[in-house]
Amino acid sequence: MGRSANRDQTKADRKVGLGKASGDSPEAVAVVTVTFLLRSIARMTEFVGGDIRKAIVFYAIWMASVNCNASAATNVRRFCGADAVLPVDVFRPVSVMAISASVNFPYESVRRYVENLKLRGLCSRAASGRIRIDGMALEQEQESRALRDSNLDHTLAFLTELQSVGFDFGRFTPGLILSRNPSYPKSIRAPDEWSCAPARNL
Amino acid sequence: MVMRACAEFVMRGVDMMSEHYGGDFLLGLVHVTIWRENVRPFFNKAEGRGYIARHERAPNERRHPISVRRLSASVGLPFETTRRYVSKLQRLGMVQLGKKGVIAPREVFMHPRYADAVPRHYNNTVRLIHMLSRLGVSFTEYCSGDPSAEFRGSDHSGAVSAAQRR
Numbered sequence A: 001m002g003r004s005a006n007r008d009q010t011k012a013d014r015k016v017g018l019g020k021a022s023g024d025s026p027e028a029v030a031v032v033t034v035t036f037l038l039r040s041i042a043r044m045t046e047f048v049g050g051d052i053r054k055a056i057v058f059y060a061i062w063m064a065s066v067n068c069n070a071s072a073a074t075n076v077r078r079f080c081g082a083d084a085v086l087p088v089d090v091f092r093p094v095s096v097m098a099i100s101a102s103v104n105f106p107y108e109s110v111r112r113y114v115e116n117l118k119l120r121g122l123c124s125r126a127a128s129g130r131i132r133i134d135g136m137a138l139e140q141e142q143e144s145r146a147l148r149d150s151n152l153d154h155t156l157a158f159l160t161e162l163q164s165v166g167f168d169f170g171r172f173t174p175g176l177i178l179s180r181n182p183s184y185p186k187s188i189r190a191p192d193e194w195s196c197a198p199a200r201n202l
Numbered sequence B: 001m002v003m004r005a006c007a008e009f010v011m012r013g014v015d016m017m018s019e020h021y022g023g024d025f026l027l028g029l030v031h032v033t034i035w036r037e038n039v040r041p042f043f044n045k046a047e048g049r050g051y052i053a054r055h056e057r058a059p060n061e062r063r064h065p066i067s068v069r070r071l072s073a074s075v076g077l078p079f080e081t082t083r084r085y086v087s088k089l090q091r092l093g094m095v096q097l098g099k100k101g102v103i104a105p106r107e108v109f110m111h112p113r114y115a116d117a118v119p120r121h122y123n124n125t126v127r128l129i130h131m132l133s134r135l136g137v138s139f140t141e142y143c144s145g146d147p148s149a150e151f152r153g154s155d156h157s158g159a160v161s162a163a164q165r166r
Helices: A003-015 A026-047 A052-065 A070-080 A096-103 A107-119 A135-140 A142-164 A174-179 A192-199 B002-020 B025-043 B046-053 B068-075 B079-091 B106-110 B117-134 B147-152 B155-164
Strands: A123-125 A131-133
Touching: A026 A052, A026 A142, A026 B002, A026 B025, A026 B046, A026 B117, A052 A096, A052 A107, A052 A131, A052 B002, A052 B025, A096 A107, A107 A123, A142 B002, B002 B025, B002 B117, B025 B046, B025 B068, B025 B079, B068 B079
Parallel strands: none
Antiparallel strands: A123 A131
């Protein structure tokens, strides 16, 4: 991600109406956020074998491979089912050069990290020669499942810590957000069950 | 999906650190870890809440120094690498090295260069929660009630893990 990405992020925040809630303390939230950030990096570092740079490269490939937004999630759910392993075609391949530019590491180092990740089966090369994460391997490997479970624990701890510093979760009920956004085309609109979020957890 | 949202969150944080520290993400990571370890002991106590309520930074004498060895274990970098980063930070005037260890002094974070760090970390969090809500995670349990009771409920892990499987 470049610097422009963060500027775009701020613009996007304004666009979707995300801003500081009246009861929030940004300083307190920032401390909790940094703690979660450091924990996440430490956990991923451990997962990829103890090299923090490799962890960042893996995160970058992961993020580039997956278009993480509600419409993608909805389509995946529609076509693959809730518990299905994501097919490899869902992941968008990305070039090593792009990864190198996004994490600001030398190309050759990134290439070596990618080769190492490939050997471990965590990412694979597409027909175009680009790299993408291997969803199948991530689902099947015991270590990956452990990482996922550990991520769950840490995410829950993060949410609890946010709650303890008075973070306002009231703005984020799924039905409210989705119903406020009439710009979604009908084809990618979230399924109806998302609108009744207060009644169920998903 | 939760993991993927978290990956994006982490990359935004990494990008932010990289930007604030002249493109050297690891330098930022070491500095932020020093700061976090300095304020962590009292952050969740009345003292920390007092500073936050008054929009003040904790005075240097109240910050808990961290040794380079403990810092190295905390960051996950080799001792020698960590020591070199600490020396670099010291040369840049971003940390103070004392007998008990290193502290990130309050003056550093008052520099205009870091003025946008807090709002950007805050926005990053808001964005993550927004994304999780769009993925279907409900935060109704976190809207009110006793925070310590959150982990006692057995249905919470089910709530997020079902979203995480996607």
